[in-house]
Structure formats: structure tokens, C-alpha cells
Amino acid sequence: MADMTDISDEARQLEELLDRGFGTGGQGLATALRKAGRRLPRRIRRAGQAVVQAEMMAGHPKLVRQIDRRRLGQEAARLRSYLEEIDPKARRIDMALTILRSLALNALLLGALLLALAHWRGWL
Structure with a gap:
């Protein structure tokens, strides 16, 4: 027992x-x-x-x-x-940084897409 x-x-x-x-x-x-x-x-x-x-x-x-x-x-x-x-604190920081990196990459790609669209339409 x-x-x-x-x-x-x-x-x-x-x-x-x-x-x-x-x-x-x-x-x-x-x-x-x-x-x-x-x-x-x-x-x-x-x-x-x-x-x-x-x-x-x-x-x-x-x-x-x-x-x-x-x-x-x-x-x-x-x-x-x-x-x-x-380390729970380090895990949370890493997770937040991963989310921020993802958002930054998406914003960069959206900006590049908008620039390409503006160039194609003749706005630039």
C-alpha cells in the first residue's frame, strides 16, 4: 500500500x-x-x-x-x-513575440501587395 x-x-x-x-x-x-x-x-x-x-x-x-x-x-x-x-514567464514572452512576428510579417506582405496593386493600377 x-x-x-x-x-x-x-x-x-x-x-x-x-x-x-x-x-x-x-x-x-x-x-x-x-x-x-x-x-x-x-x-x-x-x-x-x-x-x-x-x-x-x-x-x-x-x-x-x-x-x-x-x-x-x-x-x-x-x-x-x-x-x-x-520557465512560465519566458514561455509567455516567447509566445507573445511569436504572435508579434506573425503580425509584422502579415503587415509587411499586405503593404507589399498594396504597393504592387498601386503600381499596376498606375497610381505610383
Whole structure:
């Protein structure tokens, strides 16, 4: 039974890290991973799914023996190390800069199109 609480505690800590880094809300690790979605690299999503699966298996007395503790520890450590490196403030700044770059490019293309139209119509 102590193993189940260890796995649940680990999952809860990983969920808190996901919430801090991505603002996923507190609905459980599986929901937090689903909300983070493609913002996480594939190997990190898989590591999270392994922890979620182990957490579900830990609730069943016969399935708890099938959990590979070494692999679970490695996957949890991989997920934890990735999530601890995330800086939420830097993520927001990067997202804002990406949006601004996109808007600037669109404005530049629209300006070029208007200049081409003016030249074609003989206004310039």
C-alpha cells in the first residue's frame, strides 16, 4: 500500500509542475498531460503516460506487482527534469513575440501587395 501512495504522491508532484509550467489546472496527471498536449515533446508525453498508467495499476492489488519500478523511476525523473526547466514567464514572452512576428510579417506582405496593386493600377 505504501507503493501506491508513493506513486500517487509522485504523480501529484508532476501534476503541480505541469500546472506551474503550462497552466493546465488541477484535474489529475492524465488530464494535465492531455491539456499540455503537443506543447510537450513526444518522449516527455510518453514518460507522463507511463506514470499515469502505473498510477492506475497501483490502485489494483494484483496489477501493482506488474509495475516496473526501475522504468517508472526513470520515466518520472525524465518528466520531472523537463518540467523543472520550464520557465512560465519566458514561455509567455516567447509566445507573445511569436504572435508579434506573425503580425509584422502579415503587415509587411499586405503593404507589399498594396504597393504592387498601386503600381499596376498606375497610381505610383
